Amino acid sequence: MTQPHILIAGGGIGGLALALSLHQLGVRCTVYEQVRALKPLGVGINIQPNAVRELFDLGLTPAQLDKIGVPAREWALVGQKGQEIYAEPRGTDAGYRWPQYAAHRGQLHMLLYQTLVDRAGPEAVQLGAKISGYSILPEGGVTATIDHTDGSHSIAEGTLLIGADGIHSAVRAQMHPHQPPIHWGGALMWRGTSRAKPVRTGSSFVGLGDHRQRMVIYPISAPDADGFATINWIAEVTLDETEARKSGWYKPAQLSDFAHHFDGWTYDWLDVPALLRGASEIYENPMIDRDPVSTWVDGPVALIGDAAHAMYPTGSNGASQAIMDARNLCALMVKQGVTPAALRSFDDTYCGPISDLILRNRGAGPFGLLNMVNDRCGGTFDRIDDVIPAAERSAYMAQYKTAAGFAVDALNAADPTLPQGARLVV
Secondary structure (H helix, E strand, O other): OOOEEEEEEOOOOOHHHHHHHHHHOOOEEEEEEEOOOOOOOOOOOEEHHHHHHHHHHOOOOOOHHOOOOOOEEEEEEEEEEEEEEEEEHHHHHHHHOOOOEEHHHHHHHHHHHHHHHHHHHHHEEOOOEEEEEEEEEEOOOEEEEEEEOOOOEEEEEEEEEEEEEOOOOOHHHOOOOOOOOEEEEHHHHEEEEEEOOOOOOOOOEEEEEOOOOEEEEOOOOOOOOOEEEEEEEEEEEEEOOOOOOOOOEEEOOOOOOOOHHHHOOEEEOOHHHHHHHHHEEEEEEEEOOOOOOOOOOOOOEEEEEEEOOOOOOOOOEEEEEEEEHHHHHHHHHHHHOOOOHHHHHHHHHHHHHHHHHHHHHHHHHHHHHHHHHHHHHHOOOOOHHOOOOHHHHHHHHHHHHHHHHOOOOHHHHHHOOOHHHHHHOO
């Protein structure tokens, strides 16, 4: 019997997590990534406890994650005048068996890449190679067209093809040729990092502002001897719908492009203008996603990660969901083999609920509490309990965590996604 071979379009976090999971199961795969050299691009991301559990089960260690990030201890939402709206512990402080990590996206990406190369060999990742299309074979299997950066083209044949090629996925475009264009939510975000002293617990994720403009601030490194850490920040402003729609990724930006929106945001515990001035690099990117599609599967071809469900980053869930996609898909392959049937089961189980999460994030995800405050009092209040009772705030957050798959009791009680020592019999 011919040994299965899985083709993976895209060497981002989802594609590499899938390749590591397949290697763990003893299945040969090849990742095709269009860039010639991987670099630690991006700024901060959060990895939720459900995804951290999967990274640990892949053999990554707390020491390795500590080198690229820091365990998060708190999630807090604060009004523009500094009034407390909601706060809760996170990670192990919240009772999870696994931490939540705030990490540098690029360093996590490079950790996954180097781990895969060390385990499966450099041939497991083909750089400078983009999967631009596919053909389903009548006798089973799939071929993929590979565009190389030197201008040449080649064909690869595999048992399955998994599109993990991001929001601009070529695999998705072929599967859904009439999909609407990228959806812009009317907001722009400016991202950067600065050296500063962490606030609140020392490892807090803080959302500060109102429903039309806010800051997100959290450390992605441990403090140095002087108490300074690398602080990731996102400055977000909702624009008038008459302004031009946006559809890019990280674009270099200047402080003067947006800093005036945050003049006067100075508190006894945080100086936002000073934090922004301390940035060495700043990037602009729009708040964009894709409309949900009816299916992520076309026979032996499936989508995962942003190719399947690009969503607003309001719930800190994008990278975590990509990791979960990879692990959940492999769990179904353990049961059903490297088969289109496993892909159909993945689609049947997850496409609907995750599509709902896309739409939930359009409603601002956990930051929807800011919309509620605005609707009820115009954003002006002295006591948040007079606006949204504590029980209602807690219920809102619990509902989001359940939808996103990291409700504490359910996660702590769940069996491992992939049983220890599991191998695919082929």
